[in-house]
Amino acid sequence: QVQLQESGPGLVKPSETLSLTCTVSGGSISSYYWSWIRQPPGKGLEWIGYIYYIGNTNYNPSLKGRVTISVDTSKNHFSLNLSSVTAADTAVYYCARVSGYYDSSGFTRGLDYWGQGTLVTVSS
């Protein structure tokens, strides 16, 4: 059974960089796309971006310029960096696996395995 676990600081100061890691266990990070999603308190889901295990990335245009997602296949984990954070970046951050594959126009399946989520608060 694939499991995902987010880790990182729960408190980040404004203007600094938020850094989180998602460790995958029970399966290989290879051959899949992996994604970050966040949810501000009391609000809906926001897709942040995804990475393929060989390093190809795609990001939400609303966050472009501040987001970097990277992967380390030797450690079976992938990471999120979000720079210049403000209070609006306070949210529960989830990592997830994109199941299926990318065909000519999109992904054949959805996000099938998710981490439990980690709350990151941006405050001085």
Place this chain on the structure above:
Amino acid sequence: DIQLTQSPSFLSASVGDRVTITCRASQGISSYLAWYQQKPGKAPKLLIYAASTLQSGVPSRFSGSGSGTEFTLTISSLQPEDFATYYCQQLNSYLLFGQGTKVEIK
């Protein structure tokens, strides 16, 4: 960018009711759409992908339909454990979500 609009945003229903949630895309996305269920304090759970394919282990009372710009999630007979928030998500290059539909007990 393609936007997804769910309706209604809030729905009050009783156990046993048939419930339908709609997701409209601002441009055609073929069948590249998924549906999720989220309960408070929990990660979302994949219910349906490719617009109408039931994820393994999901009860058959859930069904999805549609293609292009209009999609629906139907719960044929609402059960107590189905009271939750439901999200649609496009599965093309940008995996954007709809704003959610909260299903509450009437």
